[in-house]
Amino acid sequence: MGALATLASALALSACATTGGSGDTASASDKAKDDAFAATPAGDPVFASTYKPYPNVATAIRGATIYDGKGGTIENGVVFMSGGKITAVGGPDTPIPADIAVYDGTGKFVTPGIIDIHSHLGDYPSPGVEAHSDGNEATAPTTPEVWAEHSVWPQDPGFSRALANGGITALQILPGSANLMGGRSVTLKNVPARTMQGMKFPGAPYSMKMACGENPKRVYGSRGRMPSTRMGNLAVNRETWLGAIDYANDPKAKRDLGKETLVGVLKGEILIQNHCYRADEMALVLDMAKEMGYKVAAFHHAVEAYKIGDLLRENDVCSAIWADWYGFKMESYDGILENAAFLQREGACVVIHSDDQNDIQRLNQEAAKAQAAGARVGIDIPDATVIQWLTYNAAKAMGIADMTGSLETGKMADVVLWNGDPLSVYSRPEKVWIDGALMFDAMNPKTRPVSDFELGQPGEGDVK
Amino acid sequence: MKRLLITAASVLTLTASPAFAQDMVVTNAKLVIGDGGAPIEGGVVIVDDGKVVFAGAPTPGQTFTTDVVIDAGGAWVTPGLFATVTTLGLADVSAVDESNDITARETPFSAALDAATAINPTSQHILVHKAAGITRAATSMMPSGSIFAGQGAIIDLDGDAKPVMQARAFQMINLGEGGADRAGGSRAAAHALLRSALREAQALVGKPGIPETTEIGKDDEVFLSRFDAEALVPVVTGRQKLYVAVDRMADIRAVLALKTEYPKLDLVLVGVTEGWLVANEIAAAGVPVIANGLNDLPETFEQLGATQSNAGRMAKAGVTVAINAESLQNPRRLQQVAGNLVALTRMPGASGMDWGKAFAAISSVPAEISGMGGKAGVLKPGALGDVVMWTGDPLEVGSVPTKVFIAGVEQDLTNHQTRLRDRYIDLDESDRPKAYDW
Numbered sequence: 029m030g031a032l033a034t035l036a037s038a039l040a041l042s043a044c045a046t047t048g049g050s051g052d053t054a055s056a057s058d059k060a061k062d063d064a065f066a067a068t069p070a071g072d073p074v075f076a077s078t079y080k081p082y083p084n085v086a087t088a089i090r091g092a093t094i095y096d097g098k099g100g101t102i103e104n105g106v107v108f109m110s111g112g113k114i115t116a117v118g119g120p121d122t123p124i125p126a127d128i129a130v131y132d133g134t135g136k137f138v139t140p141g142i143i144d145i146h147s148h149l150g151d152y153p154s155p156g157v158e159a160h161s162d163g164n165e166a167t168a169p170t171t172p173e174v175w176a177e178h179s180v181w182p183q184d185p186g187f188s189r190a191l192a193n194g195g196i197t198a199l200q201i202l203p204g205s206a207n208l209m210g211g212r213s214v215t216l217k218n219v220p221a222r223t224m225q226g227m228k229f230p231g232a233p234y235s236m237k238m239a240c241g242e243n244p245k246r247v248y249g250s251r252g253r254m255p256s257t258r259m260g261n262l263a264v265n266r267e268t269w270l271g272a273i274d275y276a277n278d279p280k281a282k283r284d285l286g287k288e289t290l291v292g293v294l295k296g297e298i299l300i301q302n303h304c305y306r307a308d309e310m311a312l313v314l315d316m317a318k319e320m321g322y323k324v325a326a327f328h329h330a331v332e333a334y335k336i337g338d339l340l341r342e343n344d345v346c347s348a349i350w351a352d353w354y355g356f357k358m359e360s361y362d363g364i365l366e367n368a369a370f371l372q373r374e375g376a377c378v379v380i381h382s383d384d385q386n387d388i389q390r391l392n393q394e395a396a397k398a399q400a401a402g403a404r405v406g407i408d409i410p411d412a413t414v415i416q417w418l419t420y421n422a423a424k425a426m427g428i429a430d431m432t433g434s435l436e437t438g439k440m441a442d443v444v445l446w447n448g449d450p451l452s453v454y455s456r457p458e459k460v461w462i463d464g465a466l467m468f469d470a471m472n473p474k475t476r477p478v479s480d481f482e483l484g485q486p487g488e489g490d491v492k
Numbered sequence: 493m494k495r496l497l498i499t500a501a502s503v504l505t506l507t508a509s510p511a512f513a514q515d516m517v518v519t520n521a522k523l524v525i526g527d528g529g530a531p532i533e534g535g536v537v538i539v540d541d542g543k544v545v546f547a548g549a550p551t552p553g554q555t556f557t558t559d560v561v562i563d564a565g566g567a568w569v570t571p572g573l574f575a576t577v578t579t580l581g582l583a584d585v586s587a588v589d590e591s592n593d594i595t596a597r598e599t600p601f602s603a604a605l606d607a608a609t610a611i612n613p614t615s616q617h618i619l620v621h622k623a624a625g626i627t628r629a630a631t632s633m634m635p636s637g638s639i640f641a642g643q644g645a646i647i648d649l650d651g652d653a654k655p656v657m658q659a660r661a662f663q664m665i666n667l668g669e670g671g672a673d674r675a676g677g678s679r680a681a682a683h684a685l686l687r688s689a690l691r692e693a694q695a696l697v698g699k700p701g702i703p704e705t706t707e708i709g710k711d712d713e714v715f716l717s718r719f720d721a722e723a724l725v726p727v728v729t730g731r732q733k734l735y736v737a738v739d740r741m742a743d744i745r746a747v748l749a750l751k752t753e754y755p756k757l758d759l760v761l762v763g764v765t766e767g768w769l770v771a772n773e774i775a776a777a778g779v780p781v782i783a784n785g786l787n788d789l790p791e792t793f794e795q796l797g798a799t800q801s802n803a804g805r806m807a808k809a810g811v812t813v814a815i816n817a818e819s820l821q822n823p824r825r826l827q828q829v830a831g832n833l834v835a836l837t838r839m840p841g842a843s844g845m846d847w848g849k850a851f852a853a854i855s856s857v858p859a860e861i862s863g864m865g866g867k868a869g870v871l872k873p874g875a876l877g878d879v880v881m882w883t884g885d886p887l888e889v890g891s892v893p894t895k896v897f898i899a900g901v902e903q904d905l906t907n908h909q910t911r912l913r914d915r916y917i918d919l920d921e922s923d924r925p926k927a928y929d930w
Contacts, residue, residue, distance in 0.1 A: 065713055101512030141619050154789040189788055193800075353821055354909070355617065357587035364909045370916055385789055387821070393828060393889045400890025404883070405917060447838060453889045456839055482790070486741070486769060486797030491841040492788040 061363040070288050075177060077228035077397055079217055081463030086110035088124040089445055092133025097140035097419035097434035107138050109441035112464035117435045126339045131459070137450050139199025139415050140435050141218075141462065143422035144190070144388050145301070145348050146328050146381035150201055150216075150224070151176055153184030153387065155481075164204035167213065169248050169255060170268045172236060173286035174211035176201045180224040185383040187227075188477040189492055191218050191468050193389035195444035195457040198229060200426050202328075205239035205303040208255070208265050212289055213301060215426055219462055220477045233299060233427040235325065236289055238265070240304035240313060241359050257276040262312060269320040299325040299427050301348075305359035307335035314343050326425040328381060329353075331363040337374030344375035346425040350387070351394040351401075360404030367403025368395075368417065372409050379421045391418050411451055440464075515540050516560040518879060518899060521569035523547065524886070526846045526855040526870040537569060539877035542899040547871035562895070570851070570886050572627025572878030572898065574869035575823040576782055576858040577664070577735065577762060577816060580618050580631045580703070581611040581647060581655060595636035602716065603689065604723040605642025607633050608659035613651050619907035622649040624824035625886065625893040627878040628657070628819075628859065628868045632664050632735075637732075638715065639671040639682050640664070640689075643723065644735070650898040661863060662733040662760070663724065668743050668794050671857050675715075683746065689716050690754055693724035730756030733863070739765035740794035748777045760861055762816060764806075766797040771809035780812035780861045784819035785829035803853070804836060804843030814858035826854040828864075831887035850887060 087109050094105035096117060106122035108115045116122050124130070141386055151163035162179035165171045180201055190196035196218045203210030214224070215232035240261065249256025253263050272290030275281050292298035300317070304327045305312050317324050326346040327333060331354065333340060333347035340347060347367075354363025368378045378393045382388035392415075397416045423433025432440045441464035448455035460468040469475040478489050508562030510850075516539050523535025525547060538546040538556050546556070584591035593610040611631065612618075632644030639663040665671060667682050675681035693870065726732035734757055736747045744767060750757055761767070761781045767774060774781060783803045790796045806922045807813045815830065817823035831852055853868075859869030867876050877900035884891040896903040915929050 133587075154791045155793055155795075156791050157793075186789055193788070334916050336918075352824065355585055355822075361585060362908075362912055364912050364916075366913050366916075368741065374919065384793070384821075386786065389786075389788075390828075390832075392833075396889045397828075400883075400892070404892070427608075450545055451889075453828060453887060454835045454838070456835055473841060482796075485765065485790070487799055490797075490799050491801055491839065492799050 042064075055371075070283060075175070075225060075228070076222045078079065078223065078225040078229040079219065079221070079228055079230060081112040082219070082260075082380075082465035082467070083111075083468070084112055084441075084461070084464035086115075086125065086128035087131070087461070087464070087466075089131045089138055089443075090134040090447065091120070092136045092138045094138045095412045095415040095450075096436070097416055098177065099410070099413050099416050100460050101410070105138070107443060109443065111196040112441055114263070114361045114435055114437055114439050114441050114443075116437060123304060131445065133445060136281055136458065137455070138435070138447065139195070139444050139446065139450055140433055141444055141460065142391055142418045143426070143433060144194075144196055144199040144391060145326065145379050145381050145422045145426055146383045147190075147191065147201055147388055148204065148383070149199065149385060149388070150180035150182065150184045151203070154186055164206040165413065166204075166206035166247055169207055169244055169264055170209040171203075171207050171286065172209045172268075172289040173284075174203060175214065176203045176211060176237075177214035177224050177228065180214065180216070180227070182221050182224055182227055183479040183481045185479045185482055186388070187218055187220065188479060189385070190388045192470070192476060192492060194391055195446070195460050196388060196391075197442040197444070197460065197462045198360045198423075198428065198432060199388070200235065202235070202300070202301060205237070205243045206314040208239055208244045208261055209268065209290075210239060212298070215428060217462055220479070228363055229428065231428075231431060233297065234289075234292065235299040235301045235426065236293055236441035238300060238313075238424040240302065240309040241306060242357060243303070258309070263314065265316060266320070269322075273320070275374040287488060293322045294320070296323065299425075301326055301425075303328045305329050305331045309330040309484055311336060311339060314339070314345070316435040325427070326379060329360075329383065331360050331367065333376070334364065334367045334370035337371045337376045339372065341374050341376040343463035344377070346379050346421060348372055348379040348381040348422075348425065350383070351380065351397040365397065366407075367404060368398035369405065369409060370405040371404075372402065372413070373407050375379045377421055377425065378417045379425055380417045381422075392450045392455075393453055399451065411449075414451060508809055514576040515558045516562060516565055516897070517556060517558045518562045518569055518881070519550070520566060521564040521881075522566060523871070524568065524570040524851055525872065526852060527872070528573040528852040528856070530848050530919060531568070535569065535638055536572060537799040537871055538877055539879065539897070539900045542877050542901070544871050544875045544877055545873055547873075563762060564792055565749070565880055567894070568882040568884065568886055568891075570625070570880050571624050571855050571869050571871045571875070571881065572880050572896065573854050574628045574856070574859040574862070574864070575621065575626045575817040575825055575826060575854075576630035576814060576862055576891060577644070577818045578629045578631045578823050579634065579818070580621060580629050580823065581615050582607060582631060582633065583617070584612075584615060594634050596633065598812055600717055601639060601642075601720060602638030602640040602860045603663060603720040604643060604717070605640075606645075606660055607631055607642060608656045611645060611655050613646055613647075613653070613655035616908045618649050618651060618655075620872045620909055621822075621824055622651070622896060622898075622903055623893065623905040623907060623910070625827070625880045625882070626823060627739050627880070627898045628864065628876075629823070630661065630858070630862045632662070633777070635664070635666045635670060635674055635737075637674065639674050639685055640720065641666070643670040643732070646864060648898055650901065650903060655730060658728070658863070660732060662735050664735040664737065664762070666737040667747060668738045668740060668763070669792055673874040679743070685715060687753070687781040689721060689724055690728050691907050692716065692721035695821055696722055697729055698708050728756065730758050734892065735760045737762040738794075739763045739792070741769045741797065743794065744770050745773065748779060751777065763819070765795040765802060767811070768799065768802045768805035771806045771811055774806065775810035781806060782814045782858065782861060785815045787819060800832065800836060801858050803833060804845055807845055807849065811858060812861065813853055814861050827887050827891065828889050830854050831889065834887060847887065888916065
């Protein structure tokens with residue numbers, strides 16, 4: 029008991045020191061004096077990011093075709109990054125200092141770092157053994173209290189594959205879709221680290237994962253509990269939101285981790301990422317969100333979004349979609365290749381996502397398929413707009429578009445140099461910078477990240 | 493029927509186009525033979541009575557009488573893709589159990605299961621994949637209640653009443669983690685089950701219909717019925733190919749070693765994630781491989797050595813390598829995988845395939861492995877008239893067929909997806925709901 033008490037007070041002290049840094053020193057200290065066992069107050073940063081940009085040298089790429097992530101193209105352009113930020117982007121005459129690293133981008137392409145809004149890396153890592161199955165807290169239909177970051181295994185080799193083959197510089201790790209409310213997401217910088225905190229994207233807002241349709245009703249219905257139907261899904265959701273509203277209105281309510289997440293959503297501080305395949309169900313969710321007073325940032329796996337592109341545009345909701353997944357479950361039966369193009373036609377927000385440790389390595393190729401399908405029915409979408417699906421639009425739907433997702437002065441220098449047109453199957457990332465640090469270089473084997481798990485195993489350090 | 497006498501090398505402006513044609517000439521094609529060679533500019537394909545009679549650069553003075561002349565206008569023209577291993581025709585929606593014939597966990601049968609009896613030629617998956625340029629496929633159930641998946645079939649994708657070209661073309665088993673799990677929990681159990689099953693089959697060679705073989709069972713579970721043992725007679729006698737799914741280097745070696753005990757086995761390796769580590773041994777054994785294309789993650793402990801360079805390294809060592817459609821989200825991604833293998837040739841330290849070899853890995857090579865060598869996946873005299881015209885480079889993402897011919901017959905490329913596309917080409921319901929738009 030004595031040892032435990034000592035540990036607890038040490039924790040309280042360290043929590044005090046942490047809050048002290050956030051500018052709330054007085055109240056935190058007072059609280060520490062009054063109550064040695066107080067947790068860090070709700071809303072203060074916990075499990076905080078320890079990520080710092082790695083050392084980088086001022087670098088410019090010259091002569092490449094640049095897609096800026098917001099729909100702009102610069103031929104024979106210049107990207108200049110220094111101090112971890114984009115310093116200048118422009119045409120061939122853009123001035124760059126003499127004493128910096130310069131890469132010849134002739135015949136090559138530059139894009140912002142690719143962003144995957146829907147990943148389970150770390151939560152369902154490789155090897156995908158039962159002991160690693162940490163993505164679904166499938167023990168209750170609503171678990172807004174769980175945080176995906178607490179399942180992230182930073183040694184998942186999948187992170188490095190996403191970097192090297194996919195040019196992924198940031199990604200959102202979501203809880204799975206067994207539950208109506210699966211818990212909080214975490215946004216990561218795709219940098220190798222010993223801890224989750226070492227990857228956590230500084231300043232990124234949380235999202236909460238929700239799920240429509242077949243999964244929640246199957247998982248819980250098969251156990252003889254609610255929900256077992258789609259109407260049950262909605263009922264459980266609405267009851268849960270009402271409970272959160274009561275909590276928000278009750279100043280004396282005891283702390284409740286799940287309701288804190290839900291109230292964060294109601295306040296607009298936490299975004300909603302909603303797994304939802306069918307058009308009719310998306311429309312129901314939008315009305316539920318209106319009823320309860322929150323907003324959906326993006327529908328994920330929105331296979332039928334093309335049926336309601338107008339509604340999604342009017343509600344300013346992004347659709348995070350695959351290019352060609354279809355027909356593997358009932359609610360994916362109406363998947364078509366033209367989904368993204370039809371959404372673009374309506375002026376709705378398109379994001380290409382992976383939900384997959386393999387597809388995350390080729391989001392550029394998936395986007396190219398969707399673009400080509402549009403062109404075949406007379407919807408011509410410029411290459412630069414297609415790149416926006418994987419960069420700025422993803423960042424926007426994750427709430428990080430003011431920091432990354434486009435090549436604009438002052439933003440994080442998250443940059444990919446491709447060895448050819450990124451919308452061609454024949455192209456690969458040649459170099460990837462994260463906050464200006466060169467984290468992958470295809471020309472240098474020692475820049476291939478190798479996770480702890482891979483050491484001493486067949487293929488350690490191999491090209492992957 | 494109007495017939496045209498054409499000179500292949502001449503400019504062709506007249507066409508006679510009956511809706512249903514078995515004779516045709518395609519001219520002015522960027523022609524891919526499918527045998528591993530580079531595309532031929534200005535190529536010609538002549539199909540007569542459903543079979544290829546000529547494919548290549550036109551010879552001056554060459555003539556042929558035909559029903560249809562198609563000027564490809566420089567477009568890419570290839571043989572139909574050959575997809576292996578697939579489950580095409582065995583499910584409508586894989587997660588909807590009622591519609592799914594891919595697995596049969598509750599059946600007492602295993603090796604005796606015959607996929608040909610369950611093929612639905614009008615499955616949307618068949619129609620969708622035909623529209624993606626796949627004209628033939630090896631289709632199989634997947635191991636579920638046993639290490640044996642059952643007997644796979646070679647099918648065509650034309651949607652007619654006879655999808656099965658060859659029933660019981662191969663038996664498929666899993667001897668890796670999946671097989672270990674299904675055999676009772678250990679690779680040793682899977683190998684013991686396989687050997688006992690082959691011994692039973694050996695005993696039945698030349699003795700069909702004698703109902704005295706003991707069942708191999710455990711508690712209430714039947715591991716191998718008499719019927720299953722009989723189904724393995726063609727395997728043990730080498731008349732039916734045995735596809736063995738394995739990934740780990742040690743498991744690959746264990747499969748190759750089976751040949752010393754059962755020399756007649758006609759082996760094909762499937763998956764083979766760590767094949768590059770034993771590529772020389774596979775090549776020396778002369779066993780072809782249907783390889784997972786781009787897997788580069790240690791998703792299991794038997795895939796620790798995974799790399800996208802696996803296929804390229806094996807091919808370089810002399811292994812016959814086709815791409816495994818079963819490892820993909822859907823088989824229409826075969827062209828994307830092949831394109832990625834080409835991309836790898838530009839990456840330092842990586843191994844891939846040149847364009848012609850990569851295309852062959854999704855056309856003639858899988859066809860040869862399936863016993864359809866010279867018939868499918870290739871445009872050579874005597875081959876089936878499966879001809880596909882494309883919107884662009886067929887290995888580039890986004891390229892799709894503009895025309896698909898199977899045995900010389902032009903295919904309707906309409907399916908559920910194209911009908912949805914046509915309905916939602918706009919969202920206009922000002923006059924009537926979308927349900928009236930068809």
